Amino acid sequence: xxxxxxxxxxxxxxxxxxxxxxxxxxxxxxxxxxxxxxxxxxxxxxxxxxxxxxxxxxxxxxxxxxxxxxxxxxxxxxxxxxxxxxxxxxxxxxxxxxxxxxxxxxxxxxxxxxxxxxxxxxxxxxxxxxxxxxxxxxxxxxxxxxxxxxxxxxxxxxxxxxxxxxxxxxxxxxxxxxxxxxxxxxxxxxxxxxxxxxxxxxxxxxxxxxxxxxxxx
Numbered sequence: 001x002x003x004x005x006x007x008x009x010x011x012x013x014x015x016x017x018x019x020x021x022x023x024x025x026x027x028x029x030x031x032x033x034x035x036x037x038x039x040x041x042x043x044x045x046x047x048x049x050x051x052x053x054x055x056x057x058x059x060x061x062x063x064x065x066x067x068x069x070x071x072x073x074x075x076x077x078x079x080x081x082x083x084x085x086x087x088x089x090x091x092x093x094x095x096x097x098x099x100x101x102x103x104x105x106x107x108x109x110x111x112x113x114x115x116x117x118x119x120x121x122x123x124x125x126x127x128x129x130x131x132x133x134x135x136x137x138x139x140x141x142x143x144x145x146x147x148x149x150x151x152x153x154x155x156x157x158x159x160x161x162x163x164x165x166x167x168x169x170x171x172x173x174x175x176x177x178x179x180x181x182x183x184x185x186x187x188x189x190x191x192x193x194x195x196x197x198x199x200x201x202x203x204x205x206x207x208x209x210x211x212x213x214x215x216x217x
Contacts, residue, residue: 045166046140051124053111056094063099066092070100077200077215085214090114093211112211118162119206120147143167148184152203159185 058066069086076083088096093112097103109129113120122145127137146164150157161179164171171179183189189198202214 047143050141051143053122056091058095085212087210087212114209117206118147150204155199156189157185158183
């Protein structure tokens with residue numbers, strides 16, 4: 001019988017492709033709130049309550065097919081088999097966030113949107129989850145929306161923020177310019193296990209309303 005712990009690790013390796021694309025939102029917001037400009041704006045840019053994000057529940061048969069497709073892709077990547085690219089719609093991504101244990105840390109915190117070739121998201125995280133641990137952030141929530149671009153270049157994931165809204169208000173341009181210039185997936189690329197997973201992927205892109213994860217041949 002396979003070791004459950006080993007099985008979980010293998011699952012995490014596959015979910016790199018998805019989680020790295022959606023989890024970076026936490027890094028983007030952490031970068032913003034960590035800037036000196038935000039220190040005077042706790043009450044203006046955070047809320048006392050989390051936002052109520054939409055949820056997606058697919059029919060049982062469709063969920064079964066989705067998990068089967070995802071697991072087949074994961075196993076093929078793990079075993080070095082030739083597999084077709086994995087294409088996921090926004091509804092499928094949100095359904096995975098709702099139901100898959102490997103994405104439990106994102107449940108009730110992130111809702112993905114895809115508009116043609118743009119990846120967007122609504123997020124609601126406790127400020128402390130973004131690394132904001134001083135007393136002024138206690139009990140505060142970061143509720144935001146954003147539009148992002150994702151790509152893999154030379155075995156590294158590149159994530160850039162095109163726009164960010166906090167409480168419906170655009171982030172000041174002087175701050176947005178700093179965030180837009182950064183690769184928000186930098187910390188993911190520095191992790192050895194993450195780097196090993198990225199080497200198995202040819203590309204991650206958003207195209208024609210789908211998140212497309214392409215393995216190397």
